[in-house]
Amino acid sequence: xxxxxxxxxxxxxxxxxxxxxxxxxxxxxxxxxxxxxxxxxxxxxxxxxxxxxxxxxxxxxxxxxxxxxxxxxxxxxxxxxxxxxxxxxxxxxxxxxxxxxxxxxxxxxxxxxxxxxxxxxxxxxxxxxxxxxxxxxxxxxxxxxxxxxxxxxxxxxxxxxxxxxxxxxxxxxxxxxxxxxxxxxxxxxxxxxxxxxxxxxxxxxxxxxxxxxxxxxxxxxxxxxxxxxxxxxxxxxxxxxxxxxxxxxxxxxxxxxxxxxxxxxxxxxxxxxxxxxxxxxxxxxxxxxxxxxxxxxxxxxxxxxxxxxxxxxxxxxxxxxxxxxxxxxxxxxxxxxxxxxxxxxxxxxxxxxxxxxxxxxxxxxxxxxxxxxxxxxxxxxxxxxxxxxxxxxxxxxxxxxxxxxxxxxxxxxxxxxxxxxxxxxxxxxxxxxxxxxxxxxxxxxxxxxxxxxxxxxxxxxxxxxxxxxxxxxxxxxxxxxxxxxxxxxxxxxxxxxxxxxxxxxxx
Amino acid sequence: xxxxxxxxxxxxxxxxxxxxxxxxxxxxxxxxxxxxxxxxxxxxxxxxxxxxxxxxxxxxxxxxxxxxxxxxxxxxxxxxxxxxxxxxxxxxxxxxxxxxxxxxxxxxxxxxxxxxxxxxxxxxxxxxxxxxxxxxxxxxxxxxxxxxxxxxxxxxxxxxxxxxxxxxxxxxxxxxxxxxxxxxxxxxxxxxxxxxxxxxxxxxxxxxxxxxxxxxxxxxxxxxxxxxx
Numbered sequence: 165x166x167x168x169x170x171x172x173x174x175x176x177x178x179x180x181x182x183x184x185x186x187x188x189x190x191x192x193x194x195x196x197x198x199x200x201x202x203x204x205x206x207x208x209x210x211x212x213x214x215x216x217x218x219x220x221x222x223x224x225x226x227x228x229x230x231x232x233x234x235x236x237x238x239x240x241x242x243x244x245x246x247x248x249x250x251x252x253x254x255x256x257x258x259x260x261x262x263x264x265x266x267x268x269x270x271x272x273x274x275x276x277x278x279x280x281x282x283x284x285x286x287x288x289x290x291x292x293x294x295x296x297x298x299x300x301x302x303x304x305x306x307x308x309x310x311x312x313x314x315x316x317x318x319x320x321x322x323x324x325x326x327x328x329x330x331x332x333x334x335x336x337x338x339x340x341x342x343x344x345x346x347x348x349x350x351x352x353x354x355x356x357x358x359x360x361x362x363x364x365x366x367x368x369x370x371x372x373x374x375x376x377x378x379x380x381x382x383x384x385x386x387x388x389x390x391x392x393x394x395x396x397x398x399x400x401x402x403x404x405x406x407x408x409x410x411x412x413x414x415x416x417x418x419x420x421x422x423x424x425x426x427x428x429x430x431x432x433x434x435x436x437x438x439x440x441x442x443x444x445x446x447x448x449x450x451x452x453x454x455x456x457x458x459x460x461x462x463x464x465x466x467x468x469x470x471x472x473x474x475x476x477x478x479x480x481x482x483x484x485x486x487x488x489x490x491x492x493x494x495x496x497x498x499x500x501x502x503x504x505x506x507x508x509x510x511x512x513x514x515x516x517x518x519x520x521x522x523x524x525x526x527x528x529x530x531x532x533x534x535x536x537x538x539x540x541x542x543x544x545x546x547x548x549x550x551x552x553x554x555x556x557x558x559x560x561x562x563x564x565x566x567x568x569x570x571x572x573x574x575x576x577x578x579x580x581x582x583x584x585x586x587x588x589x590x591x592x593x594x595x596x597x598x599x600x601x602x603x604x605x606x607x608x609x610x611x612x613x614x615x616x617x618x619x620x621x622x623x624x625x626x627x628x629x630x631x632x633x634x635x636x637x638x639x640x641x642x643x644x645x646x647x648x649x650x651x652x653x654x655x656x657x658x659x660x661x662x663x664x665x666x667x668x669x670x671x
Numbered sequence: 672x673x674x675x676x677x678x679x680x681x682x683x684x685x686x687x688x689x690x691x692x693x694x695x696x697x698x699x700x701x702x703x704x705x706x707x708x709x710x711x712x713x714x715x716x717x718x719x720x721x722x723x724x725x726x727x728x729x730x731x732x733x734x735x736x737x738x739x740x741x742x743x744x745x746x747x748x749x750x751x752x753x754x755x756x757x758x759x760x761x762x763x764x765x766x767x768x769x770x771x772x773x774x775x776x777x778x779x780x781x782x783x784x785x786x787x788x789x790x791x792x793x794x795x796x797x798x799x800x801x802x803x804x805x806x807x808x809x810x811x812x813x814x815x816x817x818x819x820x821x822x823x824x825x826x827x828x829x830x831x832x833x834x835x836x837x838x839x840x841x842x843x844x845x846x847x848x849x850x851x852x853x854x855x856x857x858x859x860x861x862x863x864x865x866x867x868x869x870x871x872x873x874x875x876x877x878x879x880x881x882x883x884x885x886x887x888x889x890x891x892x893x894x895x896x897x898x899x900x
Contacts, residue, residue: 206881213882230723237719244714247702260865266698318888319879335879342880368880372888379889384799400864410837410875410890417833418799428701435864439856440723442870450878453740454819454855457890458870459833465867467796468832479701487708 181303182329187519189548194513203339207514210338211505217451218502218562224453225443234440236566239496242431243486249398249431250477256401260463262473267425273478274305277390277423280474281311284421286387290379292405292412293317294392295333295499296425296478298521299534302390313390314356314382316411318375325352331515331523333501334449339514342366353378379411389415389470393426394498395441396475399434402462403475406445406455416459422470427478429495441498444564448500481534488538490575494530496565501526503559503569509552518552519545525559528552529572537579547585550576613656725860727853733817734900737851740820744873745886746894756899760843761786763895767841769807773797775831780809780845793831802834807841808891813868815846816858820873822846822896823858825866833869842891844871848900 187193197203222228242249254264267273281289289306291297291313303313303324315324319337323330326348330336337345346366353360358378364370391412395404403424405412416422432438438460446455464473486492504510504524515523520531528549535546550573559569602612655663664670727733738748747766751759764772764786774780776794784790791797791805811829812822822844824830836842852858862868875890886892 210882227723230720234719234721234723237717240714240717241719244709244716246709247705250702250705266701268697268701272697316889317879318877322879335882337879338882345880368883368885371880372877372885376888380803383889384803397864402864408875409877409879409888411888413833413837413869414889417837428705436856436859437719439725439859442859443855452872453743454816454821454870454872456744456872456874456876458868460864460868460870462865462867465826468826468834468867477701479704483701483704483708486705489712489714492714 181301181307181324182327183301183304184329184519184521187516187545189545190517190519190552191548193517193519194552197513197517202341203514204512206339206341207511210332210335211511214334214451214505218448218505219451221447221451221453225447231440231443232564232566235444235498235564236496238432238437238440239429239565241433243429243492243495245433246428246431246486249433250428252398253396253401253431253475254477256397256399257403257463257473257475258401260401262401262463262475265474265476267476267478267480269480270300270478273300273425273476273480274302276474276476277302277425278306278309278311280421280423281306281388282309284388284472286311288312288314288382288386289388289390290314290316290382290386290415290419291320292389292391292407292415293320293336294390294425295521296392296427297390298330299427300425300478300480302425314379314386316379316382316415317407318372318409318411321375321379322348325349325356329516330521332504333499333523333526334504336515339516342368342371345371349374349378357381379414383411383414383418386415386419388421388423389419390423390425391415393424393430394445395432395438396426396430397433397435397438398431400462402435402460404438404458404460406442406449406458408450408456410457413457413459416461417469420470421472421474423474423476425476425478427480428482429497445498445500448498448502448562448564481536484536484539485530485533488533491529491533491538491572493567494526494533494572496567497526497530498565499526500564502562502564506558506562507553508556508558509554513552518549520549525553525569525573526567529567529569529576532576537576541583541585547580547583550580610656610658613652613658723856724854725856727818727857731817731853733851733853734848734898736853737815737817737820737846738896738898740817741822741873741896742820744820744876744894746820746873746896748896748898750898750900752899756897757782757785760845760897763843763897764788764807767807767843767893767895769841769843771806772843773802773805773808773835773839775810775829775835777828779811779829783809793835796832799834799838802838805839807843808835808839809843809845810836811845811847812850813866814858814861815851816853816855817851818854821855821858822871823862824869824871825862826868827866833867836869836871837890840887840891841893841895842871842874843895843897845897845899851900 257264265276306313315321322337332338343366349360360374393403394406446452503526507525510524518527520527522530532546532549555570557570602608741748749759771789773791813825814823874886874894875888876886877888878884
């Protein structure tokens with residue numbers, strides 16, 4: 165039986181959580197990830213499992229396509245009238261006893277949360293998994309203010325205890341297997357609270373039990389909880405959190421103070437709009453008909469749940485995204501992660517390579533926009549993201565709110581080319597110049613093909629040209645760093661045509 | 672929608688709120704930026720086409736479908752009618768090994784005493800430590816959704832506050848036929864947004880470790896549904 169026990173709090177010393185700052189550009193990070201066989205095996209199993217589950221429950225609904233269209237239309241309505249809906253939400257939340265704060269950027273949001281926590285005189289908070297708070301790096305901001313933030317989602321806790329980074333929107337510890345998780349629990353739990361039970365095995369049920377015991381003590385004593393939100397209804401002021409484990413319910417129900425950090429695109433106009441998203445989200449996300457727990461609350465209620473409710477509305481680059489008529493579709497995203505699970509690139513490299521809290525196809529379009537690609541030049545890592553895709557379109561097909569991810573990717577590539585920032589642009593430009601030259605005169609093309617056929621004797625061993633050493637290869641080296649090129653044929657079409665009179669004299 | 676006329680009862684008395692810094696400027700700036708972003712190229716007005724299914728298909732066996740879908744979540748479902756209600760509840764409670772049950776204030780679930788278990792009323796409200804130590808809890812529900820096997824609690828008198836169905840490790844939920852609806856839209860239409868809601872679909876679960884589903888992390892690890900129909 166658990167009760168409130170004096171386990172070590174270990175607020176200090178606690179190393180800052182790692183961040184994605186300073187990550188290498190996608191191709192480099194991807195190369196490291198690809199050489200990790202364990203990671204690739206974990207990812208393959210995970211993405212294929214969820215993919216199959218999703219398909220099964222999506223196929224069950226005869227009106228899935230109509231739900232997707234309605235979801236997209238509702239979100240477009242929100243975006244088109246965002247200022248009005250935000251003010252409406254503020255009015256309804258305030259009328260229901262909550263307090264609304266407006267945060268232009270990450271620093272401002274963090275300062276607001278720190279002030280609220282301090283005003284209640286506590287130095288630790290419990291947290292529900294939230295992409296928005298990861299985006300603003302809230303845990304480190306709280307840490308700098310001497311406040312310990314405990315992640316209570318199992319996967320987030322694994323990531324936090326392991327001083328690691330999340331790699332998937334929905335299952336952030338997807339890159340870790342059970343043995344690695346057990347080792348993290350045994351080594352770390354005792355340093356910050358109730359230790360892992362003696363003789364902890366690597367059975368998932370035992371690991372979950374260890375998490376239950378470790379966190380129960382924190383839930384029962386926490387005074388302040390911090391959450392994100394999946395939806396907020398402008399008309400009523402209702403906020404909705406969708407989860408599986410019950411840690412969300414603990415955080416939303418037990419502490420005296422609740423702070424919710426909400427990206428401004430999370431609004432829906434009307435209560436009835438939830439009937440669409442509560443069908444789209446669980447089926448797309450975990451592949452369930454419904455997730456185990458969904459909590460909804462409107463302001464504060466006497467005798468049930470927190471007595472103080474703060475809602476922090478976060479911009480942090482979203483208004484810049486809204487300004488782009490094509491790219492703004494990304495703000496429809498409901499963070500289901502279906503696009504990650506179907507993406508052939510994500511399946512192979514995992515989430516870390518994207519260098520952002522938003523990995524996968526949605527990350528490849530959202531991160532560069534949030535970092536201002538529509539407005540100005542961006543760093544090399546950000547500039548590499550729109551190329552982290554084969555443009556196969558599987559993400560668009562899976563997206564429950566019809567975000568045309570390939571369209572945005574190609575638009576971003578065009579924007580980067582205009583800025584002179586395409587990652588392979590030297591090779592590409594050199595190649596394009598060469599093509600331009602060769603096609604300029606017929607004799608030049610013949611010469612080029614002759615040269616290409618000859619080059620086969622130099623580099624084309626197995627019919628493919630692998631990675632050409634950068635030192636020797638120049639632009640060719642950069643091109644072949646990420647892909648094998650087919651070796652040129654031994655004879656060009658033109659020379660074959662000439663030799664055999666168009667096949668008539670074929671021996 | 673008529674829902675706009677709903678009003679929640681029992682607002683909390685005004686409390687001292689931290690007023691850290693004057694941040695009205697942030698609101699004005701954010702709204703200004705958003706208006707600028709939309710000024711030149713506001714998306715065309717899109718009507719939301721609600722031609723998706725809002726009601727269940729005619730002829731759906733609500734009770735059967737609900738029982739099947741709840742069972743899919745590895746929750747236990749038993750059906751009963753007024754003649755064998757007590758007997759069936761007693762069987763479920765024996766199976767769960769529960770002898771003391773927390774129940775919401777009020778008399779709606781008083782009949783459970785006839786099963787032989789001791790009832791502990793949340794009146795006056797139990798502390799979280801008491802709830803944490805409780806063997807189990809019994810509630811009714813506001814709405815139940817057949818298509819998804821979901822039970823919705825909204826803090827009504829037969830359900831109590833949210834913590835009741837959260838901290839004890841066992842939850843027995845009594846669902847009556849008139850609470851059953853077919854689809855999610857039907858449930859949303861019946862519910863009052865101004866009441867705190869918990870939608871429950873099976874016991875607490877996680878798939879965070881290698882995508883292996885484990886029932887029971889923080890909420891009740893066992894969910895029994897007694898379907899009175």
